Amino acid sequence: MNNCESEEIVEAANIAISNLLPTKSRSLYDIAYNRFKKWCAEKNVQVYSENVLLAYFSENARITSLPHYGRNILWLKPVTDIKRKKSKILTKSEIDRFLSSADDKEFLMIKVGLILGIAGACRTDELVNLTVDDIEDVGSSLIVKIPNTKTKIPRIFVVTDVGNILELFRKYLSLRPPHVKHKRLFCTTKQENPVGKNTMGKIPSVVASYLKLPDVACYTGHCLRRSSATLLADAGVDITTIKRHAGWKSTTVAEGYVENSIENKTKIANQNFILLLSLALLTDYLYYFINMV
Known part of the structure; x- marks a missing residue:
């Protein structure tokens, strides 16, 4: 089982946890809760803990409803959602290294997917559904439209001509056979069938x-989206x-x-060091001034 998990999954799980008592499902919820209490009685469980919850879900893998056991206790999560x-x-240097060293004959589609995924913080399905009509080549850059998104918020991003990025895109597009009926950008090695989500x-x-x-x-499919946001954070781009x-x-x-951006942590640390150094110098100056007086 893959122990890696995207930020979207974590966010979705947190939303689910905050809505554990849906009105329409309350009866099923109560059944699950009673089942949990019965199990606790059989195991002589007096105090609820994370280990208790893990053991319960390990023995009852098919249970999907979450039993409630007090707001002041650790929020209950399925065993597969704990500690993922x-x-x-991918760092900027790693991305640059792959684009410059990988052979275009074997990795051209991968390169273009990497470029667009990083540039637009794209989800996997957004790249899958990207069409040739969604990309406008204006010479010095590409204007890419993502009309259908998970959050229903259309996005537009620009890919500028840095290095040979646009050359890679144009080379990949030129390999597209004219007889292909679908308009999806990413195709298989024969450039005919659209590439799937996997x-x-x-x-x-x-x-x-x-x-x-x-x-x-x-390095899951969500890596491109995380890498894009992290690179922006490293560059000092604000949250909004x-x-x-x-x-x-x-x-x-x-x-x-x-918060997970190392470069931003370093910047903050440097700023704090400068502030502390300034305070130290000011203290020394005041001490010297007082003694001189």
Whole structure:
């Protein structure tokens, strides 16, 4: 079982937890709660804990309703949702290394998917459904439209001509056979059948494998979206802009990227060091001034 999990899954789980008592499902909920109490009685459980919950769900894997047991106790989650890891991200140097060293004959589609996914913080299904009509080549840049998103918020992003990025895109588009009936941008090796979600979701792991990075399986389809937001955070972009760029309705996930940004932590640490140094110099100056007086 893959121990990596996207930020979207975590956010969805948190939303589900905050709505554990839907009116329409209350009867089923009560049944699940009574079943949980019966199990606790059989096991002579007096105090609820995370270990108790893990044991309960381990023995009752098919149970989907969550029993309530007090607001002041640890929120209950299914065993598969506890202590998961986030998808790993690709750094700027790793992205640049792959684009410059990987062979176009084998990895051209992967390169274009990586470029667009990072540039637009795209979800896997957004890349899958991307069509040739959604991309406008204006010479110095690409204007990419994502009309259908999970949050129902259409997005537009721009890919500028940095390095040979636009050349890679144009090369890939030129290989598209004229007789192809569908308009999806990403096609199979024969450039005829559209690429599916599973293939598209493996782009980050393919890149990680090529670069010989550790824990390749943890570079999931959500890696591109996380990497995009993290790179923006590393560049000092504010939360509001990151939220708008990725199309999030909530700031919770966007804030998580900034908190996990090593470069931002370093900047903050440097700023704090400068502040402390300034205070130290000011203290020395005041001490010297007082003694002189």
